[in-house]
């Protein structure tokens with residue numbers, strides 16, 4: 366890579382980025398789909414129109430990461446009311462909105478848990494919660510710090526009303542769990558979804574000290590990352 370593409374820029378997505386977001390998201394999530402033999406996971410079912418709508422939806426913080434002109438990663442933070450942060454009433458409502466949390470293998474998977482604090486999809490956090498969703502980095506640049514930069518930027522962009530960040534991820538997705546643990550997320554519950562896949566729900570109190578924004582992981586370091594405007 367040249368010098369220009371060794372600097373990652375993180376900033377807000379616009380709806381014009383939706384096509385590239387979908388491309389990166391699909392490429393990234395295939396690995397998760399294969400891991401769980403679940404080709405219909407929500408990030409792979411999402412349509413271009415749904416991506417476009419989510420990027421501009423009120424209450425959604427949509428961030429991208431660019432290396433030079435190329436979009437190489439994205440993440441969406443969804444500030445909850447019950448409709449986004451409280452899918453405890455059942456998977457159908459949750460998946461019907463197209464808002465199943467990132468990494469959740471299987472349709473409506475986060476809604477399969479029993480309601481109540483500590484279970485994935487529990488609706489206990491309300492409007493003070495931000496769901497981390499659709500977190501994806503292009504396969505050829507994974508392990509180089511782009512994901513960390515995106516996650517740290519999302520944490521920094523959360524408004525003061527957000528007290529808790531949360532997500533679900535596959536229980537066997539060890540790399541993901543390590544990344545989230547390093548960013549301050551702790552496992553608060555687990556559930557087997559309606560596709561038979563075990564998920565964990567992880568939460569992070571707002572204000573938790575963040576990991577280094579960019580740390581070269583398995584490949585050449587990338588940085589520094591810009592904070593979102």
Ligand SMILES: CC(C)(COP(=O)(O)OP(=O)(O)OC[C@H]1O[C@@H](n2cnc3c(N)ncnc32)[C@H](O)[C@@H]1OP(=O)(O)O)[C@@H](O)C(=O)NCCC(=O)NCCS
Pocket residue numbers: 393394396397467468469500501502503506507508509510511512513514533534535539540541542543544582583
């Ligand atoms: C998860 C993901 C967004 C992380 O982005 P990334 O740019 O690869 O992550 P970074 O380089 O910033 O951080 C590396 C850390 O992320 C974790 N990680 C997760 N997936 C990884 C991958 N494919 N390659 C390398 N590290 C990965 C590791 O814990 C690693 O830490 P380590 O250095 O201690 O091993 C990205 O790997 C991805 O798109 N994966 C597929 C889709 C997915 O699973 N999304 C999240 C669903 S919950």
